[in-house]
Amino acid sequence: MLIITRRAGEKIMLGDDIVVEVMEIVGSTVRVGIQAPRAVPVYREELWDLIRAENEAAASAAPDEVADPFARVTTV
Amino acid sequence: MSTLTVESTRFGTLELAPETVIEFPAGLIGLGGARFALVTTEPDSAFAWLHSVDDPSLALPVTNPWLFFSDYEVKLSKGETSRIGAPEGVDPEVWVIVRAAERPEDFRVNLRAPIIVYNGQGHQVINEAPDAPVRARLFPQLVTQAA
Numbered sequence: 001m002l003i004i005t006r007r008a009g010e011k012i013m014l015g016d017d018i019v020v021e022v023m024e025i026v027g028s029t030v031r032v033g034i035q036a037p038r039a040v041p042v043y044r045e046e047l048w049d050l051i052r053a054e055n056e057a058a059a060s061a062a063p064d065e066v067a068d069p070f071a072r073v074t075t076v
Numbered sequence: 077m078s079t080l081t082v083e084s085t086r087f088g089t090l091e092l093a094p095e096t097v098i099e100f101p102a103g104l105i106g107l108g109g110a111r112f113a114l115v116t117t118e119p120d121s122a123f124a125w126l127h128s129v130d131d132p133s134l135a136l137p138v139t140n141p142w143l144f145f146s147d148y149e150v151k152l153s154k155g156e157t158s159r160i161g162a163p164e165g166v167d168p169e170v171w172v173i174v175r176a177a178e179r180p181e182d183f184r185v186n187l188r189a190p191i192i193v194y195n196g197q198g199h200q201v202i203n204e205a206p207d208a209p210v211r212a213r214l215f216p217q218l219v220t221q222a223a
Contacts, residue, residue: 038155038158038159039101039102039159040102041102041155041156041159041199041201042155043105043202047202048105048106049106050210051105051106051186051188051189051200051202051210052105052106052107053106054173054175054186054189054210054211055104055105055106055107055136055173055186055189055200056106056107057175058136058137058173058174058175058176058186059107059134059135059136061175061176061177
C-alpha cells in the first residue's frame with residue numbers, strides 16, 4: 001500500500017481524472033473530498049462491502065429451480 | 077442480427093437477442109461483469125434472472141420492487157443520477173436483487189442497492205431513501221403468520 005502524508009487542503013491524484021482532497025481534520029475525523037468522472041462510482045467501504053457480500057450471497061444462494069417456491073408463494 | 081449464445085450452468089443454452097443485452101459500465105458491486113441480460117424462465121413469473129453474458133455461471137434473481145413494496149422509494153445522489161444519464165421526468169426501469177432461501181419466509185431482497193436500467197445500460201446504485209434495507213424480507217406476512 002502506498003502511504004502519503006497530507007495536510008488539510010492538500011490533494012492526491014489517482015491517474016489524471018480522480019482527485020482526492022483532505023478537506024478538514026477534526027480530532028480523529030478526516031473530511032475527504034473526491035472528484036471522479038461520472039462513470040466512476042464512489043462508495044464508503046463498509047457499504048460497498050455489505051453490498052458486495054449480499055450480491056455474492058444472492059448469486060450463490062439461488063437454487064437452480066427457483067421458479068417453484070416463487071410460484072407457490074406468489075399465489076398466496 | 078444473430079443471437080448471442082450463453083451456455084448457462086443453470087438454464088442450459090440461452091439464445092439472447094443482442095438488443096436485450098444490458099451493458100454495466102461498472103459491473104455489479106464486487107462481482108464485476110460487463111454484460112448481462114434479463115432472462116425469465118416462466119412467462120408470468122414475478123421474478124427474472126439477471127444473467128451474465130460473459131460468465132455462464134453468474135446469475136442473480138431479480139424482481140420488480142413495487143410488486144412487493146408498493147411504497148418503495150428510490151432516492152439517488154447527484155453522482156448516481158448523472159451516472160444513469162436519464163433526463164428528468166423519465167423513470168428508468170428498477171430491479172432489486174433477491175436472495176433466495178429454502179423457506180419463502182427467509183427470502184431477502186436488497187432495497188438499498190437496486191439496479192437501474194436505462195437506454196441499454198445498467199447500474200447498481202446506492203439508494204439514499206430511508207427504510208431501504210440491504211436485507212428486507214420479501215414475504216414479511218409469512219413471518220407474521222408463523223409467529
